[in-house]
Amino acid sequence: MVALVPLAWLSGLIVYANHDGRWGRLPWWMPGDWIDLHGTLGVLLWPLALLFVLYALTLGRHRLRQPANAAALIGLVLAVGSGKGMNEEWLREGALDHTLYSLHFTAWLLIGGAVLWHLQAILRRGGPALALSMFQLQVRSNDHPAHWPSLVGRWFRRSA
Template identity: 35%
Template sequence: MSRSTPYQPLLLRILHGLTGILAIAAMITGFLVYNTFDGRFGKILIPRINAIIDIHGTLAVFFLVVFPAIALYSFHAGNKRLLQQDSLQKLTEFGRPIWWVSLHRIANTLMLIASVLALISGRMMKEEWLPTGELNHSWYYLHLIAWVVIIFCLAIHVLMSSKVGGVPLLVSMFLLKVRTEDTPSHWLNGLRGWWGNLSANFGTGNNLLLRVVEVMVLLGIVAAFILPLLAGG
């Protein structure tokens, strides 16, 4: 591995890769659902996939199961890549390196929020709505908006990662090299230490805004699991 290539923790690479694959697959199949049953805002002529709603729903469920792990990792071990107290202020410094970094952080944070909205709204939708032409439900519109925001933020995430860290940063997420202290056998001790410090550190620090976003996202994840049950879905 080149000295110019940063090392990414193995757990981050696993979570990032798994959630990335599931998210992209869900976005693609989500577009195919829209393209098949809606298409009011534009569509492409491709063969119809009758089971596309089931495929999209299955991918979304897997994403819901994995998402809490990447969310917790992002808000704690990866919090430097998320919204900071001065991120909005730094957006006024256009063209400077901190502008690119701040835009990257904001996009990453918005992507977490939009993912929760997509999960909640998708879970609250009924499978029969779109096939029967019921396209004006609020949950469906929220799902579409969340999908657009995720696409936009994902594009910024990739572009800004390339801008901020260059090709070495992008390559580092796919490297197979693992340091001895980063092997799975060391994860349990690390997890115990992290869990022991989580409650103590949750309300500390000066990034209150990010803590508020974290609470919103975590409550949203809980809602994605519970609301369909309460609604009889």
């Protein structure tokens, strides 16, 4: 999920630049069948997005009170929902006026905006140190898998 959404976002940008480009193009042409690649990423994203939405609406419900989280979820649902209904030939044929395509593109804007929103919230709360700490792969002693059951138990007791 963490990798697939950015990959879908970026490949979507390339599909837009290669086949649409009404609001600007990339300064270079990206060769290759990006629509196919993007469609494949989209198919892989589907089951993960479904699990994520189930989590967000149940265990993670309280997190939706943060508008940035709600915006990201709406963007994701809109992207996979409208993507499912898209026809891969539309952009190849230059048919750019389908409502589903506009919705799909809006989802792209929404997801991009939600990521920027998260980023500024992280920087506001913890500065660059907090942002950079998310890329640390070092495992702390109390992060060891042997501690996971007690951590999960504590989390359930706290949120009950």
